[in-house]
Amino acid sequence: MNFKRKAIAAAVGIMMAFPSAAALADKFKIGVSIPTATHGWTGGVNFHAKETKARLEKVYPDLEIILVTAADPTAQANDLEDLVSIHAIDALVILPTDGGPLTDPIRRVKESGALVTVVDRALTDNTIHDVYVAGNNPELGAVSAKYIKKALGGKGNIVILRGLPIVIDEERFDAFMDGIKDTDIKVLDHKHANWNRDDGFTVMQDFLARFPKIDAVWAQDDDIALGVIEAVKQAGREDELFIVGGAGMKDIIKRVMDGDRLTPVDVLYPPSMISTAMEVTALKAVTGAPIKGEYIVGSPLITKENAKDYYFPNSPF
Amino acid sequence: MSSVTSQLDQKLGLKLDLKTVGPFLALIALFVLGILVNQAFLSTGNLTNILTRSSFIGIIAVGATFVITAGGIDLSVGSMAAFISGCMIVIMNTLAATMEPGIMIVLAGVLASIILGTAAGFVNGFLTTKGKIEAFIVTLGTMGIYRSLVTYVADGGTLSLNRATRDVYRPVYYDDFLGIPFPVLVFLVVAVLGYIILNRTVFGRHCFAIGSNENVARYSAVHVDRVKTLTYIVQGLCVSIATIIYVPRLGSASAQTGTLWELEAIAAVIIGGTVLKGGYGRIWGTVVGALILTMIGNILNLTDSISNYLNGTVQGVIIVVAVFLQRGSWRLSKKKK
Numbered sequence: 219m220n221f222k223r224k225a226i227a228a229a230v231g232i233m234m235a236f237p238s239a240a241a242l243a244d245k246f247k248i249g250v251s252i253p254t255a256t257h258g259w260t261g262g263v264n265f266h267a268k269e270t271k272a273r274l275e276k277v278y279p280d281l282e283i284i285l286v287t288a289a290d291p292t293a294q295a296n297d298l299e300d301l302v303s304i305h306a307i308d309a310l311v312i313l314p315t316d317g318g319p320l321t322d323p324i325r326r327v328k329e330s331g332a333l334v335t336v337v338d339r340a341l342t343d344n345t346i347h348d349v350y351v352a353g354n355n356p357e358l359g360a361v362s363a364k365y366i367k368k369a370l371g372g373k374g375n376i377v378i379l380r381g382l383p384i385v386i387d388e389e390r391f392d393a394f395m396d397g398i399k400d401t402d403i404k405v406l407d408h409k410h411a412n413w414n415r416d417d418g419f420t421v422m423q424d425f426l427a428r429f430p431k432i433d434a435v436w437a438q439d440d441d442i443a444l445g446v447i448e449a450v451k452q453a454g455r456e457d458e459l460f461i462v463g464g465a466g467m468k469d470i471i472k473r474v475m476d477g478d479r480l481t482p483v484d485v486l487y488p489p490s491m492i493s494t495a496m497e498v499t500a501l502k503a504v505t506g507a508p509i510k511g512e513y514i515v516g517s518p519l520i521t522k523e524n525a526k527d528y529y530f531p532n533s534p535f
Numbered sequence: 536m537s538s539v540t541s542q543l544d545q546k547l548g549l550k551l552d553l554k555t556v557g558p559f560l561a562l563i564a565l566f567v568l569g570i571l572v573n574q575a576f577l578s579t580g581n582l583t584n585i586l587t588r589s590s591f592i593g594i595i596a597v598g599a600t601f602v603i604t605a606g607g608i609d610l611s612v613g614s615m616a617a618f619i620s621g622c623m624i625v626i627m628n629t630l631a632a633t634m635e636p637g638i639m640i641v642l643a644g645v646l647a648s649i650i651l652g653t654a655a656g657f658v659n660g661f662l663t664t665k666g667k668i669e670a671f672i673v674t675l676g677t678m679g680i681y682r683s684l685v686t687y688v689a690d691g692g693t694l695s696l697n698r699a700t701r702d703v704y705r706p707v708y709y710d711d712f713l714g715i716p717f718p719v720l721v722f723l724v725v726a727v728l729g730y731i732i733l734n735r736t737v738f739g740r741h742c743f744a745i746g747s748n749e750n751v752a753r754y755s756a757v758h759v760d761r762v763k764t765l766t767y768i769v770q771g772l773c774v775s776i777a778t779i780i781y782v783p784r785l786g787s788a789s790a791q792t793g794t795l796w797e798l799e800a801i802a803a804v805i806i807g808g809t810v811l812k813g814g815y816g817r818i819w820g821t822v823v824g825a826l827i828l829t830m831i832g833n834i835l836n837l838t839d840s841i842s843n844y845l846n847g848t849v850q851g852v853i854i855v856v857a858v859f860l861q862r863g864s865w866r867l868s869k870k871k872k
Contacts, residue, residue, distance in 0.1 A: 424581070441791075
């Protein structure tokens with residue numbers, strides 16, 4: 219009798235000490251919160267998140283993944299509350315719409331006992347996350363600079379089309395400028411094209427009207443690059459320059475694969491980093507593997523030779 | 536005494552003229568500024584770029600002039616343009632899978648665009664008049680609906696027109712007639728038609744009447760609901776025409792297409808001298824307003840003396856000053872009375 223009671227107490231104690239183990243007997247729930255697909259890159263994030271959810275649930279029958287999308291930080295904070303209170307998630311994978319305002323909501327998820335994996339955009343407090351998976355923005359700038367420097371033989375005139383005036387853009391831009399300092403490469407001008415095709419087109423039209431000789435264009439992003447390509451074709455100046463984009467959009471990778479002279483390379487900033495984050499979190503959840511820390515997804519140069527490894531024709535991005 | 540009044544009349548006449556030519560003066564001032572900033576501004580290529588670029592917003596703004604003159608507002612035009620572009624691309628791509636690429640596919644796309652534009656305009660107009668919901672709310676709703684529909688259709692990514700069809704369609708944006716690019720010609724035709732309809736027809740006069748005072752117009756046997764619905768249909772048609780020349784430019788549509796076009800179109804209309812609360816509208820002013828907006832962006836791209844971060848400030852100041860110049864002269868002439 220006494221022994222039996224002790225055993226139950228011990229069992230309860232164990233269950234309280236290892237809530238995740240208890241949940242595992244039931245189903246382990248991972249909440250995945252990502253931004254709404256408002257542009258190409260986030261569209262890619264959505265695509266990879268859905269694919270990964272299907273794959274993981276098949277591989278790990280005890281795993282349930284709840285995928286939610288939000289258009290802005292407020293909506294995403296509401297989503298987090300629902301994930302905790304309604305779904306009682308055991309782990310959270312989040313690509314914040316904006317790291318700053320979401321820091322506290324994510325802290326509350328952490329306090330509920332869930333494992334937290336943050337993707338791409340850092341929080342203002344970096345003690346919250348258990349796992350951090352991110353792209354490397356300075357590397358994207360540096361790799362682009364290195365290629366352009368080499369392709370131009372260290373001298374020439376270039377123009378830069380930047381993204382939106384936010385931290386990601388600054389990091390890429392500063393690393394790029396650092397990469398070409400001490401060379402004879404002259405940046406004729408740099409303007410914001412907001413990671414947008416139409417803006418890429420108009421800004422490039424104006425650069426072409428303004429500068430009679432441009433040797434290379436750093437478009438930083440593949441959406442911008444597509445607009446730039448059209449503007450250059452319209453002006454009939456395809457033979458004068460080449461364009462370096464960024465991200466790894468399938469249209470651009472296809473061009474690189476086909477050996478298009480105008481877009482000889484691309485620099486990766488993969489939306490599939492959400493898959494990496496989900497895989498790592500699921501692995502830790504299911505096997506209890508001692509996974510912790512920061513995983514930085516590199517920004518390798520995509521060339522004609524390796525382009526096929528980065529080509530996903532089914533992705534919307 | 537009589538000479539004094541005639542002098543006053545002359546002064547007033549001058550003031551009225553200033554009001555009408557105000558937008559033109561602002562345009563000329565910007566033009567001079569452009570030349571001072573960079574010689575490249577005057578190159579044929581650059582001037583053609585400005586005209587061609589302004590044609591999207593310009594054509595949409597001509598439609599907006601009707602809606603605003605009749606006392607309405609349409610916030611859905613940007614999303615509508617994105618949605619119609621997306622549908623055109625999907626329809627043309629589907630057809631291209633079953634038939635030879637050619638002009639027929641493009642015509643089918645154009646037809647679809649016109650049907651969709653008319654229908655979308657009708658929905659806005661019908662809900663505003665028969666549904667008795669404020670235009671602001673109706674079009675705010677449809678704005679969200681079209682934007683999310685295009686995101687859904689594109690699966691969050693980008694819809695791209697297939698290459699073969701694109702090659703057939705491309706000249707509509709990039710080619711010209713006697714040196715004038717097609718989009719500019721279309722813009723011109725839409726503006727002339729708009730001018731005639733707004734200023735020389737019964738429908739146009741009814742727009743003015745409804746915008747001035749809806750009840751008085753109703754008592755004067757104007758079919759208020761019908762005329763108001765028609766203004767939204769005109770707006771929808773203008774959006775569809777704008778997308779017909781927009782799609783061949785980049786051959787793609789995404790959730791980002793046409794963002795904030797509604798505000799640019801409304802700004803063009805107001806810069807041009809149309810009154811936001813309705814009752815008075817001017818097509819040529821609208822055309823000039825669209826040119827001014829495009830030119831500001833162009834000039835900012837031609838100089839590196841202004842920080843990129845301040846682009847919005849420069850745009851904002853120029854818009855407010857341009858409108859202030861007109862309204863200021865109004866206030867003066869009122870004081871004189």
